[in-house]
Amino acid sequence: MPELPDVEVFREVLESCAQGRVVRRVDVYDAGVLHGVSARRLREALEGRRFTGAERHGKWLLARTGGPLVLLHFGMTGRLVCADAGEAIDAHDRVVFTLTGGRQLRYRDQRKLQGLWLCHDAAEAARLLERQGPDALAVDxxxxxxxxxxxxxxxxxxxxxxxxxxxxxxxxxxxxxxxxxxxxxxxxxxxxxxxxxxxxxxxxxxxxxxxxxxxxxxxxxxxxxxxxxxxxxxxxxxxxxxxxxxxxxxxxxxxxxxxxxx
The missing domain is CATH 1.10.8.50 (Helicase, Ruva Protein; domain 3)
Structure with missing residues (x-):
């Protein structure tokens, strides 16, 4: 099960793979990992946007775009993978963001116990995470x-x-x-x-x-x-x-x- 150190790696994957790049296409191969948002709405909100940064809180990862935020939780088997756009889709790739420069950021998860949320702004993201305690690496x-x-x-x-x-x-x-x-x-x-x-x-x-x-x-x-x-x-x-x-x-x-x- 991914814990704080694993999610910190996923944050680094997101930053190295996607930061500064524009989302050209969003492909949802399994809408079962989407929470409170449809595949169509996710595409409309993110295509043409640029990933501007990522931060982690506990086991959650927040991906910023300068507008909507994508919140990711990896459950027991989730992970983020950076791939070339020409690589074959894995059977457990649930959502794929195709980026400028020929890269893809893939949310891969076998058991699908958590997934992705779309928040319109930082305030909505904060409400989603309001029941989370302080981050274990940051707490004094x-x-x-x-x-x-x-x-x-x-x-x-x-x-x-x-x-x-x-x-x-x-x-x-x-x-x-x-x-x-x-x-x-x-x-x-x-x-x-x-x-x-x-x-x-x-x-x-x-x-x-x-x-x-x-x-x-x-x-x-x-x-x-x-x-x-x-x-x-x-x-x-x-x-x-x-x-x-x-x-x-x-x-x-x-x-x-x-x-x-x-």
Whole structure:
């Protein structure tokens, strides 16, 4: 599932492929990924417009045109691809923007759990995103601590709640909690300040490393690198990792590094 680092890569793809280029044609191969807009309306709004920039908030990507904005969310399997106009269309290419210079920007998604929204202006885009919490890479420590201390839910659930903090998914939350040596089922609001500060520090460090890698990297020194092993062991202490489900999400943790009473 694309998380904040993946969407940051998609932002870079959009900028390198499309920024400054005029949309010559919009082809919608599957209208099931369009939300609140028809294929015809999307074409009318964007053809002849120029992509002027992109920004990310959490797992959302905003593409600007100097007029309407395109908001993209990638669900579990979505991605942005830059291609030459002559390349064959992939079976999972749902919307294709043909640009000046012979390039195409393609929204590719196998499972189609999210998709594209069209907003007339920045105010409409802000309303669409108003329930999103602060971006996990941009939030300051005080705001992060305040958000956690006001929540009664389990810390893993709170970290992945996009209305609390935008951008963290299942892999990142497990990784950050493991690095901070905090059990995922601890109550967020009960964490003492030193734990909240340690969690914030490790979240920032993990996000920076993951953004550089362009994903949550399955490195040997990371918890992520072992969660799918047949008999996963903690890369820090060698203890057999535990697996359970919290709020419907598979959760991995080390019982020695992250004791329930920590």
């Amino acid at each position: 420590r005080d705001a992060f601590e305040a958000a956690l201390s006001s929540r009664r839910g389990k810390v893993k659930t709170v970290l992945t709640d996009q209305t609390v903090l935008a951008g963290l998914g299942n892999l990142l939350a497990d990784e950050v909690l493991w690095r901070a040596r905090l059990h995922p089922a601890l109550r967020a609001g009960d964490l003492p300040q030193p734990d909240r500060r340690r969690l914030y520090t490790h979240m920032r460090r993990t996000l920076r490393s993951a953004v550089i890698a362009g994903c949550v990297p399955p490195r040997d020194a990371w918890l992520t690198g072992h969660r799918d092993d047949p008999d996963p062991a903690c890369p820090r202490c060698g203890t057999h990792l535990r697996r359970t489900r919290l709020s419907g999400r598979t959760t991995i943790w080390c019982p020695r590094c992250q004791p329930a009473g920590s």
